[in-house]
Amino acid sequence: MTDLISNINDIREDIRQAAVKCGRDPAEIEIVAVTKTVPAETVREAVSAGLRILGENRVQELTAKYPLVEGAEWHLIGHLQRNKVKYITDKVSLLHSLDSIALAEEIDRRMHSLGRPMDVLVQVNIAEDPNKYGIKADQVAEFVKTAAGLRGIRIKGLMTIGPYVSDPEEIRPVFRELRELAEQLKTMDIPGVEMQHLSMGMSNDHTVAIEEGATLIRIGSAIFGTRK
Numbered sequence: 001m002t003d004l005i006s007n008i009n010d011i012r013e014d015i016r017q018a019a020v021k022c023g024r025d026p027a028e029i030e031i032v033a034v035t036k037t038v039p040a041e042t043v044r045e046a047v048s049a050g051l052r053i054l055g056e057n058r059v060q061e062l063t064a065k066y067p068l069v070e071g072a073e074w075h076l077i078g079h080l081q082r083n084k085v086k087y088i089t090d091k092v093s094l095l096h097s098l099d100s101i102a103l104a105e106e107i108d109r110r111m112h113s114l115g116r117p118m119d120v121l122v123q124v125n126i127a128e129d130p131n132k133y134g135i136k137a138d139q140v141a142e143f144v145k146t147a148a149g150l151r152g153i154r155i156k157g158l159m160t161i162g163p164y165v166s167d168p169e170e171i172r173p174v175f176r177e178l179r180e181l182a183e184q185l186k187t188m189d190i191p192g193v194e195m196q197h198l199s200m201g202m203s204n205d206h207t208v209a210i211e212e213g214a215t216l217i218r219i220g221s222a223i224f225g226t227r228k
């Protein structure tokens with residue numbers, strides 16, 4: 001518990017310093033606490049310590065912990081299979097990983113019965129890593145235009161996963177490209193599309209991500225310790 005609190009305070013301090021360094025308001029940046037493999041009891045402690053947004057990358061883990069944790073909202077940050085959309089429509093406040101039109105159509109179909117849209121981010125595979133999901137940067141504008149036509153989703157921004165490198169400075173161009181892409185999309189004024197969020201930066205590279213404009217940083221191990 002004390003570890004948890006001091007870890008959270010460290011991240012908050014990182015946010016403050018990185019924001020000040022680049023002239024941003026620290027309040028624009030929110031922590032998504034990534035709780036994969038973390039037991040529900042520890043997740044509850046994190047919520048008591050003030051974390052309000054929880055992120056899971058697997059549907060099954062999210063739906064298992066969802067009823068056990070109060071006072072927080074859940075984001076799905078990992079790849080979502082179409083046949084699992086139905087399990088999360090009433091649980092997830094933001095999907096970070098919209099990565100295909102087929103998925104967008106399935107979400108659209110499922111949200112009709114709830115009478116409201118789902119907020120989503122488009123996952124962009126900036127580095128064109130064959131092992132990662134996401135739309136290629138040069139196809140994002142087309143993708144967003146098509147997906148924006150579906151009333152059951154509301155596009156709120158972009159997300160990317162940086163390549164794993166030992167020096168976070170190496171990731172800076174990736175984060176910068178995501179921000180530039182969002183700026184470009186803003187100027188296109190596509191109806192129903194807002195570029196409110198940039199979800200980028202994890203435990204080892206969140207400082208660089210904030211300097212490049214992140215509004216949501218997805219932090220797992222720096223809060224909960226190394227996953228086994």
Ligand SMILES: *Cc1c(COP(=O)(O)O)cnc(C)c1O
Binds near residue numbers: 078161219
């Ligand atoms: C696990 C995960 C994270 C958090 O990673 P850490 O390095 O533990 O902070 C962030 N984003 C996604 C998509 C993840 O799957």
